[in-house]
Structure formats: C-alpha cells, structure tokens
C-alpha cells in the first residue's frame with residue numbers, strides 16, 4: 001500500500017460534521033471579517049499556548065513581517081535568521097526595510113542555537129527569528145539571554161512541548177501558520193501572532209488593520225492581513241484535538257526511531273522537548289538514491305530545502321558573513337519521510353522496511 005508523505009484529511013475526517021456546523025454558523029451570521037469567531041479563537045489559542053495575547057492574521061508569512069514591525073524593526077536594522085528553513089522565514093524580513101543576516105543551525109536539532117546566533121550578532125541586530133524547524137524546539141530563552149528579542153517562527157511546531165513551555169509562549173513574540181498541511185491546518189490560508197506584552201499586541205492589532213483602529217484615523221503604514229471568520233471557526237473545531245494529534249506525531253517519531261536507529265541518521269529532539277514532528281526528517285549521504293527507492297516502493301519522501309535560503313537568487317544581496325557548514329550538510333542529506341497524526345503502525349513498519357532495504361547491504 002502506498003504511504004503518503006503527509007495526510008491532514010484523515011485526522012480531520014471525524015470532525016467533518018462539526019466543521020460543517022461551524023461553517024454554517026458563520027454563513028448564517030453574515031459576519032466574515034474580525035468578528036466573534038476570530039475573537040474566540042484568539043482567546044482559545046492564547047490559553048492553549050500559555051501566551052498572554054494572540055492575534056489572528058492572514059498567513060504565517062505576514063505574521064513574521066508584522067511581528068518584526070511590532071518590535072520596531074525597520075530600515076538600518078539586521079534580523080538574524082537561519083538559512084535551513086522554509087523560504088518565508090527570511091522572505092518576511094526585507095519588506096520591513098531590515099536586512100536578513102543568515103546564521104547556521106545546530107547539526108543535531110537543525111534549529112538555531114545561542115552559539116550559531118552569537119556568531120553573527122552585531123550592534124545593528126534588532127531581532128532573531130528562531131525557527132522551530134520540523135516541530136523541534138529552538139532554545140529561545142538562551143538566545144534572548146544574549147540580549148536580543150526572539151521572534152519564534154512556530155509555523156511547524158503547533159502541538160510541540162518543551163520544558164520551558166509551548167512554542168509560541170517561549171519568548172517575546174511568536175508566529176504561526178495555519179496553511180492546510182501544518183499541524184493545525186485551516187481550509188485556506190491563516191496565521192497568528194502571540195506575544196507577552198500588551199503594547200506589542202496592540203501594535204500587532206493596528207498593523208494587521210491598515211495601521212488603524214477604525215479606518216478613519218491612521219497611525220502607521222500597515223497591512224490588510226486578517227484571519228477570516230470562516231477559518232477561525234474551522235480552527236476552533238480543531239484546536240481541542242491538537243494535543244492528541246501532537247502526541248500521535250511524537251509517538252510516530254518514537255516508532256521510527258526505534259526501527260531506524262543505526263540505519264540512517266535520525267532527528268534529535270532538543271533537550272527537554274517533545275516535538276510534534278511536522279516533518280520527520282532523516283539524513284543519508286546518498287539521499288537521492290534513497291528517495292528513488294522509496295518512490296519506487298510507493299512511499300512519499302521529499303527533500304524540502306535542498307538549496308538553502310541564502311543560496312536562492314533573490315537573497316544574493318545578503319550573502320552570509322560566516323560559513324554555514326551544518327546548513328550545507330543538512331541541505332545535502334535530509335529527506336522527509338511520511339508523518340501525520342493519522343500514521344498507522346503498519347504504515348510506519350512499511351516505510352521502515354523500505355528504508356532498510358534501500359540502505360542496508362543485501363543479505
């Protein structure tokens with residue numbers, strides 16, 4: 001049986017009647033932008049995360065740009081960001097007027113660390129984007145101890161936990177994406193910003209609404225970037241299931257690790273964390289051959305970040321100032337294998353057999 005790389009619809013299937021009811025509730029209300037569903041979702045998301053404030057926005061990319069603007073990031077500033085991440089983590093920086101400064105990742109966690117950030121800090125550094133890559137948890141407190149605020153890019157880490165709390169409530173401000181394939185997925189685009197400070201939250205609310213409170217008086221050049229009522233209502237149905245889904249992703253990771261230890265290089269959870277793996281990413285020197293063998297066996301597998309962000313042509317003006325050896329190595333060797341909250345033990349066994357027969361010498 002083929003095993004897909006990801007499968008968001010299976011875990012949503014038991015909720016379809018509730019999702020339909022939520023959609024009908026919004027249709028009947030006739031209220032589509034910034035109404036009771038968004039208000040309620042913001043309250044529920046903040047409570048789930050242990051964050052003081054949550055503000056819905058249109059997507060995870062806008063969330064990053066708006067979060068940076070809310071911290072006062074602008075022209076003349078530098079923002080530290082990893083290069084081994086989804087493009088949007090860095091793409092969100094130039095629209096603020098600031099420049100991206102690329103840093104390396106920790107070779108074990110594939111997240112930024114205090115060490116990799118420290119290597120590129122300058123007096124112009126205004127913020128660090130710490131990506132909780134693949135659901136793993138970056139050491140936000142250690143980075144903020146360097147004296148610079150962190151924007152957590154938690155787009156891939158909904159449902160993960162760590163000793164210091166949940167991603168989204170570990171630092172100054174954090175961003176989420178509810179793109180359909182994420183751990184908490186809408187049925188369209190959506191995003192959110194969470195933060196500690198009430199003044200920062202207020203700036204975020206103003207920025208997402210054209211830099212205004214009322215569309216009469218304007219205090220800033222802002223954005224039209226709102227989470228809509230339909231998506232908020234759909235997300236409210238799913239949020240109570242996120243912990244269960246996160247635990248299922250973590251357990252699937254445990255099953256992979258038990259079967260594949262010593263076969264390929266495995267992802268390592270950051271100390272004290274329990275990642276709700278968004279992607280389960282293994283490493284192998286002959287990654288193309290492995291990917292080909294898995295494809296032939298009907299198993300979804302993909303290398304997402306083969307060209308690191310800094311090496312993509314539009315980032316040419318911001319060439320890295322330090323070598324990025326862990327980034328280059330991860331880009332060359334990584335391969336995501338199937339992961340979802342609905343991955344069955346038989347599917348995991350099938351994937352592991354295919355990986356073993358591709359990389360172990362024939363007996």
Ligand SMILES: *Cc1c(COP(=O)(O)O)cnc(C)c1O
Nearest residue numbers: 059060061086088089155177179
């Ligand atoms: C998906 C993602 C984003 C962007 O979110 P969108 O909602 O697609 O704009 C940003 N950062 C990371 C790490 C992501 O995975």
